C-alpha cells in the first residue's frame with residue numbers, strides 16, 4: 001500500500017463513520033468542547049492569579065531589592081531598619097538606594113462613602129521606584145502635601161474615579177486621613193489588594209501616623225551602569241545583616257509568584273482545580289471515544305475478516321481521535337476566548353490567551369483522545385474475529 | 390492448483406479441562422477448484438466453527454487444513470491475513486458498514502489491492518453491483534436497502550476482489566424464499582463465470598439445487 005493511502009484510507013473511513021451519525025457527532029464534539037473549556041478556564045484563572053500577584057514587582061524599577069527575611073509577600077511585609085539599606089551605599093557600584101513603604105489601608109469611596117481595603121505605595125517621587133509613566137509624569141505634583149494617585153484598574157467598588165475626577169470631586173480619605181487624588185495610573189489588582197494608591201513617602205508617613213521613616217518595607221537599589229548585578233548582590237549579601245534578603249529583579253518576581261503558588265492556600269485551590277479539570281476532561285473524552293469504538297467493533301471485525309490488519313484499525317481510531325480533538329478544540333478555544341474576556345471584565349485581572357496555553361490544551365485534548373482510543377482498541381486486539389459474529 | 394481446500398483429520402474444541410467441548414472430530418473434506426459445495430447439518434453441529442477455521446478467522450491446532458496451498462493449523466497472524474485477503478466471506482448478518490454507501494462498502498474489499506486507482510476501484514465495485522442487479526442502488530446506505538438487497542451488496546463485496554474461494558454462512562437465513570433464491574442464484578452465476586470455489590453453509594433446503602455436492606455435518610463428523 002502506498003504511504004499516502006496508508007493514512008488516507010483509515011482517515012477517510014474514520015471521517016465517514018463520524019459524520020454518519022450527526023447527533024452522536026454533535027454530542028461528542030460538545031463533550032470535547034466542554035473538556036476544553038474546563039481546562040482552559042482553570043489554566044486561565046491560575047495564570048491570571050500568578051500574573052496579577054506579580055504585577056507590582058514586575059513594575060519595580062531597580063536592580064537589587066532588600067526585604068526582611070520574614071516578608072513572605074509584598075502585601076504583608078515585615079519592616080526593617082533603614083540604616084540597613086543605607087549601608088549598601090558604601091559599595092562603590094551602588095548608585096542609589098531608596099526605601100519603599102507599603103501598607104494596606106481603608107479607602108473611602110468618594111461617591112458612596114463606603115470603605116474598602118487597598119494597597120498604598122509610598123516612596124520619594126523623584127526616585128521613580130515604579131516604572132509607570134503616569135506616576136513619573138506627576139512627579140512634581142506628588143511632592144505637594146496630601147496628594148495621591150489612584151490605580152485605574154482597581155475594582156469598581158472604589159468608585160468611578162475618572163468620572164469623579166473630571167467632575168472635580170477628588171477629595172477622599174485613607175484610614176480617615178483626608179487627601180486629594182490628583183491623577184490616575186495603571187498597575188493592576190491582585191488577590192491581596194482590590195486596588196492601589198501611590199503617594200510620596202512624606203504623605204505616606206502622614207496617612208499612617210504610627211509609621212516611622214526609618215522603618216521601611218522594601219529597599220530598592222540601583223547599581224551604576226555597566227556593573228555586574230550578581231557580583232554586587234554577592235558583595236552586599238556578605239555585608240548585610242542576616243535578617244534581610246537581597247534579591248535581583250527576577251528573583252523578586254519569582255519570590256512573589258511562588259508565595260501564591262506554594263504558600264498561599266489559594267495556590268493549592270487552583271492547582272487542585274486544574275487537575276480536576278484535566279481529570280474530568282479526560283473521563284469525558286475517554287467515554288466518548290470508547291463508546292464510539294465499541295459501537296463500531298463489529299464493523300472492524302468484519303473488515304478484519306476481509307483481511308485488514310490490526311494496524312489499520314489503530315490508524316482509524318487515531319484519526320477519529322484527531323478529528324474529534326480538532327472539531328471540539330476549535331469551538332472550545334473560541335468559547336474560552338470569550339469567557340476569558342468576560343472573566344477579565346468581572347475580575348479586573350488580566351487573562352491572556354497565550355500561545356503556550358493554546359498549545360498545552362490542544363496537546364492535552366489530543367493525547368487524551370488518543371489514549372482513550374488506544375485503551376478501547378485493546379478490546380478488538382483480544383477478540384478473535386470469529387467471535388464477533 | 391486443483392485442491393482448493395484440503396482438510397485432514399481436523400479436530401477442534403472450545404474451552405479446556407472439564408469444560409472442554411469438542412465441536413469438530415477428525416473432519417476430512419477436500420474441495421476442488423470451481424466446485425460449489427453446500428454444507429448442511431443440525432444447529433450446533435459446528436458448521437460456523439468449521440467455516441471460520443477455513444476462512445482463517447479462528448486458529449485450529451490439531452490436524453491439517455490447507456487452503457490455497459497455505460497450511461492454516463498453527464499458522465502465523467501474517468499467513469492468516471494473507472489467506473483472508475484471498476477469500477470472500479459472506480456473513481449470516483450482512484455485516485455491511487452502515488456509514489458507507491453500497492458502492493463504498495463493496496470498494497472496501499478493494500482497498501487492500503495495490504495498484505488500483507480510486508476511480509478503478511469505484512468502477513469495479515459499481516460493475517459488480519450491476520451484476521447483482523443493484524444498478525439503481527449504488528449510493529444507498531445499508532439502512533435504506535431491503536434485507537435481500539443488503540445480502541446482494543454483501544455478495545458483491547465478497548466477489549469483487551475476484552477471490553479464489555467464497556465462504557458463505559447461511560446467506561439466506563434472513564431472507565424470504567424468493568429473495569433468498571435470487572441472491573444465491575446470482576452468487577452461483579458469477580462464481581461459475583469466474584471459476585470461483587464456493588463453500589456454503591445453510592439450513593435452507595430450497596437452495597440445495599445450486600450445489601455440485603452436498604456434505605452433512607452432524608455432531609462434528611462429516612457424513
Ligand SMILES: Nc1ncnc2c1ncn2[C@@H]1O[C@H](COP(=O)(O)OP(=O)(O)OP(=O)(O)O)[C@@H](O)[C@H]1O
Pocket residue numbers: 387403404410412430431432433434435436437438439
Ligand atoms: N465462541 C464459542 N465459545 C464456546 N463455544 C462455542 C463458541 N462458538 C460456538 N460454540 C459451540 O460450538 C458448537 C458449534 O457451534 P457452531 O456455531 O459452529 O454451530 P453451527 O453448526 O453453526 O450452528 P447453527 O446452525 O445454529 O449456526 C455449539 O455447541 C456452540 O455452543
Ligand SMILES: [Mg+2]
Pocket residue numbers: 436437438
Ligand atoms: Mg452457524
